[in-house]
Amino acid sequence: MVATTMGAERAGTRWFYVGMAAVFVVIAFGGFIPTYWSKIAAGTFGGAPILHIHGLIFFTWTLFYLAQTSLVAMGRTYDHRSWGLAGIALATAMCFTVVLAAINSIKVAEAIGMGEQARQFSIVSLSGVVVFAVLFGAAIANNTRADVHKRLMLLSTVPLMEAASARVFMVLLAPPGAVGPPPVQATIPPSIFVDLLIVVAMVYDWRTRGRPHPVYVWGGGVVVLSQIGAIALAGTPGWMAVATWVESLTG
Numbered sequence: 429m430v431a432t433t434m435g436a437e438r439a440g441t442r443w444f445y446v447g448m449a450a451v452f453v454v455i456a457f458g459g460f461i462p463t464y465w466s467k468i469a470a471g472t473f474g475g476a477p478i479l480h481i482h483g484l485i486f487f488t489w490t491l492f493y494l495a496q497t498s499l500v501a502m503g504r505t506y507d508h509r510s511w512g513l514a515g516i517a518l519a520t521a522m523c524f525t526v527v528l529a530a531i532n533s534i535k536v537a538e539a540i541g542m543g544e545q546a547r548q549f550s551i552v553s554l555s556g557v558v559v560f561a562v563l564f565g566a567a568i569a570n571n572t573r574a575d576v577h578k579r580l581m582l583l584s585t586v587p588l589m590e591a592a593s594a595r596v597f598m599v600l601l602a603p604p605g606a607v608g609p610p611p612v613q614a615t616i617p618p619s620i621f622v623d624l625l626i627v628v629a630m631v632y633d634w635r636t637r638g639r640p641h642p643v644y645v646w647g648g649g650v651v652v653l654s655q656i657g658a659i660a661l662a663g664t665p666g667w668m669a670v671a672t673w674v675e676s677l678t679g
Contacts (some may be wrong), residue, residue: 459592
């Protein structure tokens with residue numbers, strides 16, 4: 429009886445991660461409806477090709493993460509591991525497209541005289557992808573420790589949700605006629621929103637294992653500190669030098 433109960437709890441935990449992955453898909457696709465999907469449908473989206481490539485790869489990631497968590501929940505662990513290299517390749521491509529998309533945003537803003545604001549705001553996406561890379565790399569390094577691996581994978585995906593949720597806040601809160609990149613402080617509401625996803629995971633741990641897993645404690649701390657650091661450092665000479673260097677990578 430005890431073994432049966434423990435097995436049911438483990439199965440329930442696996443499906444919890446599928447549920448979180450499904451939430452990520454909804455946020456990623458739904459958040460971009462007003463600024464991307466609706467404009468694509470109307471034929472009015474005028475962004476550079478890199479934005480389509482960047483979006484395609486990131487949307488694919490959320491679907492890939494959903495598929496991977498579903499394989500584990502269905503007991504198909506071998507298939508989950510077999511697709512691991514594809515996940516590494518996809519994550520690598522994501523990191524490159526973030527940099528290229530940030531450079532594109534800076535150059536577009538430069539054309540309307542808002543290059544400095546764009547360089548400041550670029551810290552949001554560039555620091556976010558560093559956090560993703562660190563957490564994802566740690567997850568791969570711990571792929572034989574399921575309890576650590578699955579939590580790191582969840583945490584690595586949380587910062588990716590900020591861009592999608594920010595689009596909703598932008599539509600609701602941005603002043604009429606606003607153009608160019610917003611101030612970095614505008615990331616506070618979407619940051620709080622995505623941080624609640626970590627809180628949900630910690631509460632689930634609390635209910636199922638009596639306490640949050642240490643990965644959520646230090647990993648969640650990394651996510652929150654990166655958000656605070658982005659706001660604090662965005663306008664500093666050090667960051668502006670980094671942003672200028674990143675912009676120069678494409679000539």
